[in-house]
Amino acid sequence: MSLPTIGYIGLGNAGYPMAANLPRAGYTLVVRDADPEREKKFVHEFPSCRIAKPGKDAFNDCEVIITMLPNGKVVRDVVLGENGIGPALKAGTVIIDTSSSSPFDTRALGEELAAHKLLLVDSPITQEFLHAIHDAGATLMIGSDSEEAIQKAKPVLDAMSKYTFVMGRLGAGHAMKTLNNYVSVGSIIALCDALVAGQKFGLDPNVMLDVLNVGTGKNFSTAYSMKEEGLTRRFQTGYQLSLLVKDVKIAKEVIESTGFKTGFPDLALHDLSDGLKLVQDGACHTECLKSWESRAGVTLKRRERD
Missing domain, CATH: 3.40.50.720 (NAD(P)-binding Rossmann-like Domain)
Structure with a gap:
């Protein structure tokens, strides 16, 4: 056939x-x-x-x-x-x-x-x-x-x-995609918070990732995107920060359409949109790190590529 x-x-x-x-x-x-x-x-x-x-x-x-x-x-x-x-x-x-x-x-x-x-x-x-x-x-x-x-x-x-x-x-496929990305955004924001706070406390962000990846904090960002593209400063995941912000906006619409109320979408949009102001058009989503570094007053220790 x-x-x-x-x-x-x-x-x-x-x-x-x-x-x-x-x-x-x-x-x-x-x-x-x-x-x-x-x-x-x-x-x-x-x-x-x-x-x-x-x-x-x-x-x-x-x-x-x-x-x-x-x-x-x-x-x-x-x-x-x-x-x-x-x-x-x-x-x-x-x-x-x-x-x-x-x-x-x-x-x-x-x-x-x-x-x-x-x-x-x-x-x-x-x-x-x-x-x-x-x-x-x-x-x-x-x-x-x-x-x-x-x-x-x-x-x-x-x-x-x-x-x-x-x-x-x-529409169910697109709803699942945006909610999947919404969950991923939660891990991205928590990881960026943890990395800048950890380094300011005296922890090595690269060792932090190694620990997270054999602990309960493991997720896509710790294992792949932030590890391979963010902390290496290569920033080449192929997924743009502007698209991540767009996906969070869609997730907010989906959540609100159900009548459920939660404050996280607005927090995520605030933090990620701040990152957009610091990067060029088309920037990789892992470049959102620059916003956290700017707010924390630190530059995260660079990771050597595996």
Whole structure:
């Protein structure tokens, strides 16, 4: 049985390695990115794939379209905006949004796409260790109102990931992603507090990480991102601080929509937004350390890369 041709839109820091898993699994891709050089690099690496031609009908031979874009508003513009590809797609085409989008935007887009007889699946990404997405090691959270769409999307998603979880109706995947990141933010803020306070007290932050990683304080930041990219000052996780702030804002909306009240989202936004003022556009999320260092009046001892 031949595999369907996949349209893939967005070859950024996460999109490129995620897309690369598909031709390795035998799929042919039609790719599009805002940066033509990224497109050229991809089809040079995977000659079975091709760059999407200009125009709205560039993906009309694709049964599945995957988007990996900055947010849901950009996804909507690509699909149903002035130059959107949606109206030219065949009825029954499944669009899989793997971006970090708002679940509320996703549900609204799903209603619009239904009018064009197009099916939407939200399936954002997380990972259990740094750069797992490069080797089909991602974790994908799936939401859709259509069982048909899930069944059609699942083999494609399985080719890009190690774990897949069907979370519920449309938007449930994006809700899980933002709450996952919200939990991660809690550990980031606590770790930054601990590292600057520990060094001021006289502890070595690198030894602190070693202790945390064999104790109850172990988490993604202690084991991977802050250890490998933050304290080494390399700052190359591939995940931007601005995107982390965006995800916390979405998490705040999700939490508030349930009627539950908690003060942590505002605290997290305050602390992380302070970090944005000290870094350049596109800065790695681990550069938030600079805000803690500035407030504490210390520079954390640098860690040598393993």
